[in-house]
Amino acid sequence: MKKIIYTIIAILFTGYIANAQTDSTSTPLEISGSIDTYFKYDFAKTSNIPTSFVNEQNSISLGMIDVALKKTTGKASFVGELSFGPRSESSIPVGNFHIQNLYASYAFTDQFSMTAGYMGTFVGYEVISPVPNFNYSTSYLFANGPFQNAGIKANYRFSDRFSVMAGLFNDWNVYQDLNGVSSFGAQVFISPVEGWSAYLNVLTGTSASGKGTYGSGTVLDLTTTYQITEKVMVGLNAADYDQGTSTPDGTEYSGLAIYPQYSFTDNFALGLRGEYFKYKDVGAVEGESITAFTLTANLKAGGLRFIPELRLDNSKTNTFGFVKSDGTATKTASQLSLALVYAF
Numbered sequence: 001m002k003k004i005i006y007t008i009i010a011i012l013f014t015g016y017i018a019n020a021q022t023d024s025t026s027t028p029l030e031i032s033g034s035i036d037t038y039f040k041y042d043f044a045k046t047s048n049i050p051t052s053f054v055n056e057q058n059s060i061s062l063g064m065i066d067v068a069l070k071k072t073t074g075k076a077s078f079v080g081e082l083s084f085g086p087r088s089e090s091s092i093p094v095g096n097f098h099i100q101n102l103y104a105s106y107a108f109t110d111q112f113s114m115t116a117g118y119m120g121t122f123v124g125y126e127v128i129s130p131v132p133n134f135n136y137s138t139s140y141l142f143a144n145g146p147f148q149n150a151g152i153k154a155n156y157r158f159s160d161r162f163s164v165m166a167g168l169f170n171d172w173n174v175y176q177d178l179n180g181v182s183s184f185g186a187q188v189f190i191s192p193v194e195g196w197s198a199y200l201n202v203l204t205g206t207s208a209s210g211k212g213t214y215g216s217g218t219v220l221d222l223t224t225t226y227q228i229t230e231k232v233m234v235g236l237n238a239a240d241y242d243q244g245t246s247t248p249d250g251t252e253y254s255g256l257a258i259y260p261q262y263s264f265t266d267n268f269a270l271g272l273r274g275e276y277f278k279y280k281d282v283g284a285v286e287g288e289s290i291t292a293f294t295l296t297a298n299l300k301a302g303g304l305r306f307i308p309e310l311r312l313d314n315s316k317t318n319t320f321g322f323v324k325s326d327g328t329a330t331k332t333a334s335q336l337s338l339a340l341v342y343a344f
Contacts, residue, residue: 026073034343035066036087038340039060041337045058053086054138075108083098087130113154123221124201135273135296140292144251147172149170153185164186164187167184183204232261234260235259236256237257271295272296274292276290290316294310303344307341311334312333
């Protein structure tokens with residue numbers, strides 16, 4: 001633990017020195033990040049819901065500590081982001097830490113830029129860090145999709161309402177692709193009216209193990225949000241993952257999640273995530289499907305956010321492994337979680 005504290009202090013000290021040495025072509029080194037912790041109680045007295053994170057039953061548990069460094073000098077910029085803790089373990093390990101982002105960008109013009117490195121994925125609605133997410137627990141779409149992409153991408157902004165990105169990427173969630181750069185990704189951003197934004201995403205390729213393995217195939221994804229009024233916002237995520245083979249292994253899926261939210265004040269909001277998720281059929285065996293409803297409150301005080309959450313999942317069969325308190329199989333699972341997230 002002392003090594004971790006010393007490392008963070010060294011990062012902060014480096015940022016202080018860099019700030020003192022900036023010139024007119026540079027922005028100050030930005031330091032941001034977060035810490036989070038949670039308590040979860042499953043009403044069956046066992047950890048039932050198998051999505052990412054928030055898995056420890058009846059325990060005050062750790063999320064992660066996250067520190068990000070950002071700087072721009074002229075037309076060049078970089079982002080380096082490290083994290084420590086259970087929530088970060090889907091990322092690349094570096095000793096006791098995990099890399100969330102490590103990339104550099106260059107803006108050739110005000111419209112055209114290129115970025116290379118290891119980046120949080122452009123696919124999907126939710127992310128690893130709890131700060132941008134309204135819900136603390138994550139969706140099945142998030143848990144089954146890519147988390148991060150290493151590669152090089154180009155972005156062209158035609159206007160504030162329309163831009164296009166295209167790039168070459170490694171396999172999902174790896175910084176070294178043993179199969180060579182094997183995936184192509186693209187994104188179209190549109191904002192038809194003020195307050196409404198939409199991202200159309202595609203990521204397609206073959207993993208090092210070939211077709212029929214998790215991470216191979218094509219992900220099609222739609223992510224959109226609409227700020228209807230100052231108090232009402234609705235988000236939506238729809239995705240389909242296909243391996244491009246006649247013998248799928250059961251990881252192919254499709255799903256839809258909707259995120260209506262209402263802000264009573266600047267410091268208090270309620271939101272409901274409703275999700276339908278289905279694994280595709282394998283041969284004559286019909287794929288499992290699940291519906292999940294998550295009611296979440298956000299209470300803010302400065303950089304601190306308190307997130308109480310009630311979640312109910314209902315599967316078509318019991319193949320998700322849900323059990324009752326007596327250990328017998330069941331199709332439903334429910335949990336209460338209380339989380340604290342501090343962003344700085």
